[in-house]
Amino acid sequence: LVDDPSVTCIYKYSLSLSLHNLAESWQSEVALLYI
Structure with missing residues (x-):
């Protein structure tokens, strides 16, 4: 998983x-x- 804050946020949200x-x-x- 990419360590990008926005990607992590979307991943956690989904x-x-x-x-x-x-x-x-x-x-x-x-x-x-x-x-």
Whole structure:
């Protein structure tokens, strides 16, 4: 990975965004189980 601050920032942002989406989809699947 390039040690450029902007690239690292974008990488961290996309990583946290994908983790957030993963958590949301997991929560919705769990919510469906309890309906």
